[in-house]
Amino acid sequence: MVSKKQNTPNGSRRSFVRRALSWLWRKKWWILIIAVIVIGANMIFGGTKKAEKAGYSTVEITRGDMRQIVSATGEIKPVNTVNIGSQVSGTIDNIYVDYNSKVKKGDLLLTIEPSVLEAQVREAEASLTSSQSKARLAKSEYERAKTLYESDFIARAEMEQAQASYEQAEQDVVRMKSQYERAKTNRGYATITSPVDGTVISRKVDVGQTVAASFQTPDLFEIAEDLSKMQIETSVSEADIGAVKEGQRVTFTVDAYPNKTFEGRVHQIRLSPTTTSNVVVYTVVIEVDNSDLSLMPGMTAFVTIIVDERFNTFKVQNSAFLIRSFDSLGAETNGATPATHLAILRDGKITFVEYTKGLVGATETEIVSDGIVDGDKIVIGKVGATGARTNTNGNRGGMGGGRPPM
Secondary structure, three states: OOOOOOOOOOHHHHHHHHHHHHHHHHHHHHHHHHHHHHHHHHEEEEHHHHHHHHHHHEEEOOEEEEEEEEEEEEEEEEEOOOEOOOOOOEOOOOOOOOOOOEEEOEEEEEOOOOHHHHHHHHHHHHHHHHHHHHHHHHHHHHHHHHHHHOOOOOOHHHHHHHHHHHHHHHHHHHHHHHHHHHHHHHOOOOOOEOOOOOOEEOOOOOOOEEEOOOOOOOOOEEEEEOEEEEEEEEEEEEHHHHOOOOOOOOEEEEEOOEEEEEEEEEEEEEEEEEEEEEEEEEEEEEEEEEEOOOOOOOEEEEEEEEEEEEEEEEEHHHHHOOOOHHHOOOOOOOOOOOEEEEEEEOOOEEEEEOOOOEEOOOEEEEEEOOOOOOOOOOEEEEEEOOOOOOOOOOOOOOOOOOOOOO
């Protein structure tokens, strides 16, 4: 008895797939030819229609504010700091102030053990007394010799010798008096007081430490005269220094207050240049109001010097100036060139408007023109047209964010 295979759904599907693949294999060349024809026709006719519908590539002119800036960094410092030193040597006896102490002019800061200085005063005083005694004796001898000379009892030479001894003794008195005054002054230097009103921002010695003032004055304290007024010393390169002027507004931030912007003014442009890594830079001093004492000496400030500003002006992205020629736009130029005119699209038509560039930033440029109105768009090319484009922006890049590659 012969059994027959039963047709299952899976078997039927596998049989259909095999037949379809076999048919496609036999007809493969015709299928490839038809596919190529369809793709080519779509590229030719469909692409042409797409290009016709595409029109012009434009960049919109907008209104807004623009700034031309110089960016730099600098260190916040007090306007005036005074280093307090010692003119005499000795062991520190007492210290009366510490870090952040508020002091007034004449306040006691430190004393040096005075025994050695007092001994020097006594020694100078004794020398002065001795010289004064010698001077009195020399004066008496001179007056006696003078009387004897007038009576012809001694020679003139003896009288002149007595006179010279007396004058020399008088000079010795003057010299000893000077040494005595100097010794008393040095004893006074053992008591160190503040020369200004301010805040102690640095204390460099401790009680019991010996200071030696033989070769140079040792620093003891650093006092900031007024912390409510600070300054920033920042370096500006020679490429940007020509745009910086005294009185310009400055904004800056510090890491301690990342969400707060501080303001200042350019106070001074120092004419002494320095060269760092073959770059010539100039120091620009910025004065800052620190009435709330939030800024501290030594903080790093990220400074923005506002060179110029424009408010509610016409501006456009720098890509609007990439077009080299108007020839590809298919419009009558009447001598207009991209260097002096803009191709403006209005109501589907191109109009050429004369313009000049104002402030130039890293991404945007101000447009100065009487022919621009709100809503205008600058044509930078025709979609589908080929041809090289170049940047006709002859100005150097704006200082707000760096200059474009040269």
